[in-house]
Amino acid sequence: MIESFQDLHRIARELRFRTVRTSHLSCTPHLGSCLSCLDLLVYLYWQVLRIDPSNARDQGRDRFILSKGHAAPVLFQVLAERGFFPVEDLEDYGKDGSVFGEHPPAPKYLPGIEAATGSLGHGLPMGLGMALAARIRGAHYRTYVILSDGECNEGSVWEAALMVAAQKVNSLTVFVDYNKWQATGRSNEVLGLAPLAAKWSAFGWSVHEIDGHDFSAIDAAVSAKDELGRPKVIIANTVKGKGVSFMEDDNNWHYRIPSADEVRKAATELQISPELIRLDGLAPRTHE
């Protein structure tokens, strides 16, 4: 809450780099999906969420669910940087027995995790349950959920969207990371997602469509009040692979793992000091 947008940009650049480097070292995929939602996570974790890393299970904490669980590599970097566990722990990423894999583990295995996502379409119903629990118990926390656009293929997303509207739950904010791609094709072509904003609007939601990499736009959408008390969805137009020129809008990076040279190239683009690259003597851990 004290950071300037300039600070947020610096944090985002560093976390982008660490995510790329870790992908190389641990052979963890989904880099494109990670980089498209990274700015949303940085904004939430440094500007919005009322959380205390030293008291991670505090009952009054805001809840955040990364429903697109395949972007867990970013979530892990964010949680480490926010102090839920040491940044150095991530050097074990992908090693046998490590808690850091391709998706978030169940909450009891890692501080800061609210839901073990990865199977798509689970995060919004669970977030709705958390928000309803707040209402029933008279608690004042808010719940935030990030969905992917491909995830909106799942019927359970729309089941939840209907129920959120029926129950008039307005302590819940949903983001759709609309990077226009899903695993194997354009999200507007695979299942006809467009017009996405109109769909949410028809479901009774207050819809904000923004540039998901623009902190002031995110800020305005998050702060906006809806006079009708409707639940809020922020359709964040994003770029898959954002921040690394050769990954941007190239869906091969849904699965591709960067080489050491590509990590160094990304470091240059992200203005990372050479001493932070730290690849020498480290070999990627393949799981083949």
Add this chain to the structure above:
Amino acid sequence: MRNAFADEVTQLAAKDLRIVLLSGDIGNRLFDRLRAQSPTQFINCGVAEANMMGVAAGMALSGLRPITYTITPFTTTRCLEQIRVDVAYHEAPVIIVGTGSGLSYASLGPTHHSLEDFAILRAIPNMRILAPWDAPSLRHVLRQALLDATPTYIRIGKKGEKDVLPIEKVSTIGRLTTLSSGESVAIVAVGTVASEAVRAAEALKSLGVSATVSLAHTVKPLPEADLRELFQTHRFIVTVEEHSLAAGFGESCLSFAQRVGFAGRLRPLGVPDLFLSKAGSQHYARQQAGIDSTAIVEAVRGLISKPS
């Protein structure tokens, strides 16, 4: 059982404000008392079971004790992944209640039968599976299930089941309840099909065969200590369940018997590997499936007459 469930939930909810009943748009008027007593403790989640189960998990992870309620296939197989991931993996203390289970809704056809629920949910870690046989046993296991935070599935019947035993006689979760003791054979019945076992034991008595009748409301964890005792005191055992023979209660018992070296013979009765597509009553369906009292009597006589 349905009415007893609604009554019990209403009473428990008055004392425990963490309880929330989530209904899948079913039970018209069944929960009117609960809704009048405490409107926030009842939510109709609509015909959207996958969402309902995820909502239940989110609530359970936030300090509530949600109970989901709808017709069995819809609160089990319809939302199986939400049970596996959101409830079981998260160890979320959700109580999943399936009504009209087994062949209770025989006349509604295979879409509304549930003959696979034990098998499927047994394979999911952290799940507890309960199948009470009458209203008192249902009240008993529901109260007990709320005492700890184990994700629990309770399969119940419909309405009109005759009470078998008063609630004080019902054993705790994980134990068998002995109804009568005999020497020739032990019949272990799980869930509402217990009534068929009771009738079978009476028929056997008139044939001069004395049977132990044990009722099981706990499918998982398997009541191993009590089964072991039956293995020690009986040479012949018949299990009966209103569930597929595949990976049900009987097969769990068989596998346990083999593991502990039971020297006698155990014969599981259950529904064969087919959809019961003909219309008819629950009694007719049980006859077709070979799990009614006559089938139990036949199975016992077969075991005893060919002991090797």
